[in-house]
Each structure stands twice: as structure tokens, then as C-alpha cells.
Amino acid sequence: MRIFFISAAVFLASVSLCPGADDIGALYNSAVKNFSAGKYSDAIRCWQRILEIDPEQVPPHKMIEFTRGKIKQELAPRVQAFEKNMQAGKWFIAHDAACRVLDIDPAYPGLAEKKDKLGEIAGIVEDCSGSGKVPVMLRKSVNAYFDKNPALMFDAAIYAEQLNKDIALGKKISALLFYMEKKYPEARSRVKLIAGMDLMKQMLQSSLDSIYKADYTGAIMFCDRILALDENSTLALMRKGSAYYALNNFNEARKNWQLALKTDPKNKDVKKFLNLLDRKKKKNGGKK
Structure with a gap:
């Protein structure tokens, strides 16, 4: 100085x-x-x-x-505080951190738009930093909103609403979904729900139905949507591996079955699938 x-x-x-x-x-x-x-x-x-x-x-x-x-x-510390609180679901605090950054540098790349959007989100749900499934899904939804991924945004928010048992939080989730629907009406219309079945169970059933119909690409799509919500879904990983196996993509089949085995080390079906690949590889002279 x-x-x-x-x-x-x-x-x-x-x-x-x-x-x-x-x-x-x-x-x-x-x-x-x-x-x-x-x-x-x-x-x-x-x-x-x-x-x-x-x-x-x-x-x-x-x-x-x-x-x-x-x-x-x-x-640097202000941007770090914004990103940390943003990921943690402390949206009101993150909004304040963004304002502090912009007070110093109004032209900070991309932050003004994020600050405005976050202000709208924080006006609906100030904080969603808990460790339960509902807060985790809400964080996924809002992060997907900022990543401009409306499909995941709606999947996560709808699943959060279905899992939620808290009346006060339920009103906030409904308001958040209403806000998101105004932003992406077409994306919301593509999410079809089945009465009496939550979204996760619905997509698991759809992945299985797709395999039975030999629509393996469709099965993989449903499994990917499930895994975006829960990367440790054993059933989704198993079915995704089976779909790839049916498409003769044995490398991807093995990869997904191995991931499934990590989530459930005692799963006998997954072990059988992997043994099947090993026998096939041996029969082909070691080629994958």
C-alpha cells in the first residue's frame, strides 16, 4: 500500500x-x-x-x-465460499457470498446471472443442507438447474417431493417445482408419472420392461436416469450391464456389473454374470 x-x-x-x-x-x-x-x-x-x-x-x-x-x-475466498455453500445447499448464504464478490467485481464472469437465479431459489428454499435423501435430491435438482440439465432437475425434485414427509418442506418443494415448470415447461411435460409408484421404482420397472422388449438402448437410458439420482443403485447397474451384454458390448457390461458388485459384494446374480463373461472370454481365446 x-x-x-x-x-x-x-x-x-x-x-x-x-x-x-x-x-x-x-x-x-x-x-x-x-x-x-x-x-x-x-x-x-x-x-x-x-x-x-x-x-x-x-x-x-x-x-x-x-x-x-x-x-x-x-x-478467492469469497468465490470459494459461494461455491462451497452452493454445493452444500446453503443457498441464502451462497447468494450473500455472490453479492460480496460482485460488490468487488461486478463483471465477474457468469456470477451475476447465477446470483439472480440463486436469489429466486433462496426465496423459495433458503437452506437444504441436511443429510437425508430429500435434501440430497433437492441439491441435485438445483445443481442441475444451474447446469442447465432440466431432465435431472425435474427427476430429482419430483423424487424429493415423493419421498418427503414434512408438510412445511412439502409446500416449499411444490413451490420450487412450480418455479422450475415455468422455466422449462416442455421438459416437465416429458416426465410421465404412474400413480402409486415413486419415480425411482417407476424407472426401475421401465428399465426391466425395456429389456423384455429388447429395447436395450431405452433400458440404458432409464438406468442412467436412475444412476443420476443414486449412483449406488445395484439394480440399475445390473440392468445396465445386461443391456450392454445384449448389445454385445462386453466391456461396458463388465464395467457396470463390477460396479454393481461393489455396491453389493454378496450379490450372487452379479457374480454369475461376471463368471459368464469370464467363460466367454476364455472361450474366445482371452479376447474381450
Whole structure:
């Protein structure tokens, strides 16, 4: 900081005899005041304006570089706080962290849009940082919303609503779904629900039905939707492996069956499937 103010003083002295010195001097004073107040973006704009008036000026280049470094240094913990709270489902706190970042750098890439969206989400559900299935599904849904993945967004939110037993939270989930439906009406219309069956069970049944119909690509699609909600779904991994096996994609079949075995090490059916692949490989002379 001491070096900065010495440079400022030298600069002001140097411009006193320059054409338009009054304008440049006023801009430089504004830059120093903004910098001292932590308004770094405003300070940078002042120095950029100085360069527009007199491109030959040297100090503003150094000051802009120095201030951008200062911005980066001060923003790092704030951006980390935003991302951490965002992933944790602490959306009101994350929104506040985003506002603090934008106070320093209003042009921070992509954050203004995220802040606005998060403000709308936090207005419906302030916090969803619990460890139960419902909070986990809601976090998946909101993260999918920010990732522009409406299919997963609706799957997770609908499943959360089906699992939820809390009346107060249920009203918030319904409001969140209503908000999402207004954003992506077509995506919501593609989610067909069966009465008396939650979405997870419905998709597991659909994956099995697809296999019976020899629609193996469709079975894989349903399994992928299930695994997006629960990556440890043994049944989804088993059926996905079976679909790949039917498509003669034995590498993917083995990969999914091995993952299924990790989720359920005592599963006899999965062991049989893997033994079948081993026998097939041996019969083919070791080729996969």
C-alpha cells in the first residue's frame, strides 16, 4: 500500500504540466479514493479513462495490473465460499457470498446471472443442507438447474417431493417445482408419472420392461436416469450391464456389473454374470 500511494503522488506531480492535467488529476484522485474504499472496479475504470485521454501515461498500466491482482486476491475466498455453500445447499448464504464478490467485481464472469437465479431459489428454499435423501435430491435438482440439465432437475425434485414427509418442506418443494415448470415447461411435460409408484421404482420397472422388449438402448437410458439420482443403485447397474451384454458390448457390461458388485459384494446374480463373461472370454481365446 505504501508503494501504491508513493506512486500516486509521483504520478500526480508528473501530470501537473500535461495538457488536460485537471481532468487526469481528478480521475487519478477518484481512482485513489475508490481503491482506498475497496471499490477496485471503479478505480480501474478511472485509470482506463486516463489512458483514453492520454495513452502515453505509464502509471495507470501498473495501477490497473496491481488492482486486478488485488481483486483476484480478495475474491478467492469469497468465490470459494459461494461455491462451497452452493454445493452444500446453503443457498441464502451462497447468494450473500455472490453479492460480496460482485460488490468487488461486478463483471465477474457468469456470477451475476447465477446470483439472480440463486436469489429466486433462496426465496423459495433458503437452506437444504441436511443429510437425508430429500435434501440430497433437492441439491441435485438445483445443481442441475444451474447446469442447465432440466431432465435431472425435474427427476430429482419430483423424487424429493415423493419421498418427503414434512408438510412445511412439502409446500416449499411444490413451490420450487412450480418455479422450475415455468422455466422449462416442455421438459416437465416429458416426465410421465404412474400413480402409486415413486419415480425411482417407476424407472426401475421401465428399465426391466425395456429389456423384455429388447429395447436395450431405452433400458440404458432409464438406468442412467436412475444412476443420476443414486449412483449406488445395484439394480440399475445390473440392468445396465445386461443391456450392454445384449448389445454385445462386453466391456461396458463388465464395467457396470463390477460396479454393481461393489455396491453389493454378496450379490450372487452379479457374480454369475461376471463368471459368464469370464467363460466367454476364455472361450474366445482371452479376447474381450
